[in-house]
Amino acid sequence: MTAVQEEIKALADSKLYPAVLALFGSPPPGRILDVPAGHGAFAKELLERGYSDIHCLDINAENFKLRGVSFQKYDAADKLPFPDNHFDYVFSVEGIEHFEAPFPFVKELCRVLRPGGRLYLTTPNTFSVEARLKYLVSGYFPRFRPLMQNPEQVMAHPVDDAHIAPIYFWQLYYFLLLGGIKLNRISTNDYLYKRNWLKRAIETLFARAIRRNIRKRNFPDHGVTSEAMLYGDCIILEGVKEPR
Numbered sequence: 001m002t003a004v005q006e007e008i009k010a011l012a013d014s015k016l017y018p019a020v021l022a023l024f025g026s027p028p029p030g031r032i033l034d035v036p037a038g039h040g041a042f043a044k045e046l047l048e049r050g051y052s053d054i055h056c057l058d059i060n061a062e063n064f065k066l067r068g069v070s071f072q073k074y075d076a077a078d079k080l081p082f083p084d085n086h087f088d089y090v091f092s093v094e095g096i097e098h099f100e101a102p103f104p105f106v107k108e109l110c111r112v113l114r115p116g117g118r119l120y121l122t123t124p125n126t127f128s129v130e131a132r133l134k135y136l137v138s139g140y141f142p143r144f145r146p147l148m149q150n151p152e153q154v155m156a157h158p159v160d161d162a163h164i165a166p167i168y169f170w171q172l173y174y175f176l177l178l179g180g181i182k183l184n185r186i187s188t189n190d191y192l193y194k195r196n197w198l199k200r201a202i203e204t205l206f207a208r209a210i211r212r213n214i215r216k217r218n219f220p221d222h223g224v225t226s227e228a229m230l231y232g233d234c235i236i237l238e239g240v241k242e243p244r
Contacts, residue, residue, distance in 0.1 A: 008065050010041035012094045012122075016189040016234060017045055020093060020120055023187055023238050029053065030088025033112060035076050036095045040066030055087075076105060085114040092121045094234070096172075097143075102165045103175045110179020115243040119181055122189075123167045125235045127224060129203045129210070130192055141166045142233075169235075173222060181239035186223035188232025207231075 010017065020042075029051060034043045037056035044066050046054055054069040057080070061073035074081060077099055090113045096102040106121070113119055124143040125131055131141050140148040144163050147154055154162045176183060194200040211225045223229055228236075 011038040019189040033087045080108045082112045119239045185238040187236040188228040190233040
């Protein structure tokens with residue numbers, strides 16, 4: 001590994017890449033898309049695992065330092081510059097919450113994935129017990145506090161450095177279905193159980209109420225009552241594109 005590649009900065013939580021890669025496992029080689037790619041830190045992890053046909057897109061070219069992959073400066077808010085059914089694996093790690101229009105981007109991720117291919121998408125969790133209580137009491141979701149407190153400062157940041165779009169799971173699930181994606185697994189980078197016994201007890205009761213309500217009303221679940229969803233920091237979705 002070169003000295004340049006050792007300097008590549010990860011823009012996500014330190015536990016997130018390992019958690020995504022644990023879901024990914026060691027499938028056969030294939031064509032990979034990483035968008036938005038940031039500085040190239042996640043693509044570097046894929047290179048180190050032996051994958052080589054890696055294509056990275058990001059709006060900022062000056063920060064991308066990884067060698068050995070294909071990189072294109074590109075605003076992923078536009079239609080992705082690839083044909084339909086082009087990639088075997090598509091990764092979007094902590095990306096959609098930065099988009100003014102996140103769901104057209106999700107549709108594009110689905111479009112460029114081949115039937116049978118796998119999609120990995122992560123975003124801050126707005127369905128956790130902590131997120132629901134924080135929104136109820138304070139009016140914002142975890143990791144979106146600046147959007148509430150200092151919107152002018154958020155506006156002054158580059159779009160890739162600002163969380164502006166909290167993702168509602170059922171809407172995301174809808175657009176994945178629309179793109180032909182069957183959701184396989186939901187995971188997380190970290191479980192945020194409260195250390196204080198009283199706060200932990202309140203969250204436990206709240207989680208039980210959520211699970212009981214889903215069962216009582218016979219609502220679809222699709223992972224929303226899982227430990228990852230109710231206590232996870234970020235959610236990690238794994239989906240497979242079904243043949244049409």
